[in-house]
Amino acid sequence: MKARIWTAVVSATVLGATMPMVSAAQAACEINDSSPFQVNGAKQYILAAANSRRADEVPKHLQNAIRVLTDDPSKIKNEAGRQFLLLRTYAQWLERENAGYLMKRGSVGFTQNPTGSQNLLLALDSAATAVESMLPQCTEKVRPYRAKFFGEILNKAIAAMGAEQNDSAAYFANLSLQVAASDPRPWNVLSTLYQKQNKVDSAMIAMEKVIALSGSDTLYTRVKQQSRYNLAVTKLTLAEAAAVGDKKDAEIKAARALLEAYLKDTPGDANAAQALGRAVLLSGDTAAVTAIFADMLIAPDKFTADQLFEAASNAAATAHDADASKLFEDGLKKNPYHRVALLNYANVLFTLKDTEHMAPVVTRLVEVDPNFDRAYRLTAGLWQLRARATTDAAKKKLANDSVLFYLDKQAKMNPRVDITLAQKSGSAYAVQGTVNNEGSTAASWTMKLELLDVAGAVVATKDVAIGPVDAGGNTTFSVKLDAPKAVAYRYAPLK
Incomplete structure (x- = not known):
């Protein structure tokens, strides 16, 4: 699979006493935060908390803001303003030094069920969602409140994962989802953690979440593409291991669709093209296999030796032996001693009856792997082709004697x-x-x-x-x- 992409999240600062700055493009966002009196009262408590010089007074002001906004919401005829001020209050609670994400409701200011627990991250997310739902034009004004806490927590998840502290990484990744459930990046972290733990099904679900949540947002293009590729490769691996049946066919079809979508957005990616070749080969679509390795035949310098070797193997498997021969030849220019490529190339050349090119290939295969018995069988095959191709009696005898010599060498190979x-x-x-x-x-x-x-x-x-x-x-x-x-x-x- 491809290497994972981790980007630290840069968070905006949320100031309790002021609203986030907005550009002229968002000027249409207007939130009434001054009436009725409950909303205005909460606003004054929020400002008092932000401007207080005594740390012990801050919780009291914030508790009062929560109390007046939640005691009897039905009487407050300004739901957008109420939710916006709740958002600001939760943010100020979370910004306090050594603040916890989970608090007793009474400690926060709720008069109903005061002994119960209140998750401030969930509360902040809920208030932000409510404002965005009622006033979509205010999304940019609300976003910094989420971004600050989301960024801090997700960065902790990424740091923990880098330090191989997988339990902590999972905790912070899941925590970050509480404040930004629609962001794909925590799922990207979780998919890697699940893969480390060999939880294939969970990893695949996380990758699917990344793809779905990324949508068409260009901010998430890289993680979306990464998940498409990794999910496709995982599905191909499962398909190759599965018995013939509907499940196998479904995995191949899904992998192919993911890779085709990937290549549509990132054309020319050699790794994805290589994987797509595997998918279409497994699907039995030989025409598509030919189309995929066509670019490699035209411009082999754009591809690695391993990519050319896999394309060559796919071409050979679909009886495109001449194409396979060229792809192996191009790949061996980049890695001339690759034992598996030499072995497979020799088999293709035997099928093509191309003794001229086969001779140096089997010679090198024996040089690389001299105690590999099949190398000598292929050498015997080379001489067999030569015997069949000549009418000269002396040359035919020499060739047939060589066939017997190398078959004997194969049979007596030890070790x-x-x-x-x-x-x-x-x-x-x-x-x-x-x-x-x-x-x-x-x-x-x-x-x-x-x-x-x-x-x-x-x-x-x-x-x-x-x-x-x-x-x-x-x-x-x-x-x-x-x-x-x-x-x-x-x-x-x-x-």
Whole structure:
């Protein structure tokens, strides 16, 4: 998946004694905060709290403001003004030093159910929503009240996540939703936390929330696109693991739709195009596969080696062998020692009966992975093609003898090495595999491993001790070396 995007939220300051500044464009927003007398009285308490020089007097003024605004709301014939002054009062409560988000209702100023709890964040959000609903033109005036507390809390969530304090990050992310339930960014934090905890279903729900809440707001374009991509990749992974059926088809269809929407808004993104190739291949739409890797055929320099290799594999899987051949060739120019690409390219060239290009590919595959038995079977296949292509008796005999030689070499390979992982991991490169002892006695070996850069130069080495391995048994190995420039590996033959 793509790397997560975290942006600290810059909050506006909310001043208790004054209203947020508004531009001329919002001049139509007019809130009556001076009548009837309950509203005007609350306003005076709010101003007194903001201007008080004695800290112990502030709570009393704020309690009085809440009391006059909530004792009997039905008598206050100015609901917009009442809600706006409640908003300002809650904001001043929250701005106090060491203020808590949850308080006893009586301590805040409510006369009804005074022993109950009052969540000031929820109360602030409710008052802001009420004003926005009644006076949409006042949204910009109301927004800073939410933004200040939302920003502070969300930044705590992001900081906690960066410090691997996942419980705290989840707490603050959920808390920030109380003051800005329609903002997608807390869900973006939660989706990452759920992924860390391997809660796939919850992570997907959070990603869907990000996409839905982002809408067409350009402020959220990046998190929306990120969630589209990550959700699509997750659905593809689930689809690949699922048995054939309606659920599998639904996941593939959803992933494809997400990636097509992503590419519509971010055209040319190579990672998304690569993922879309997987989706359409799984859907069986071979025509769409061809369209997707068409750009890679025309301009391979725009894509990474891995992206070209995956497109090549997709092309081969849909019987577009000539296109697959070109894509593998272009990818190997960027990473000439990629073992899986060499293996798959050799198979494509065998299908095309292209011995001219196949010869150097199988030679390099043996150089990279000399104890991989299938490399010798492919070499035998190369000579088989040559035998079939010639009518010269001497050349045919040489070719057929070579077929038998390499098939025998495959059958007698010992030890046999199966590389199960070879990939970049941060600045390191990891290689893992299994070594099978095909002999009649226990044995040990030393693997002289080399890591290579894009030019094939050696950037790191390690002698890997293997064994002893019982006859007919196997063992695993795992190597991880710090090598920022490494993109591939090779090892000397184990004997």
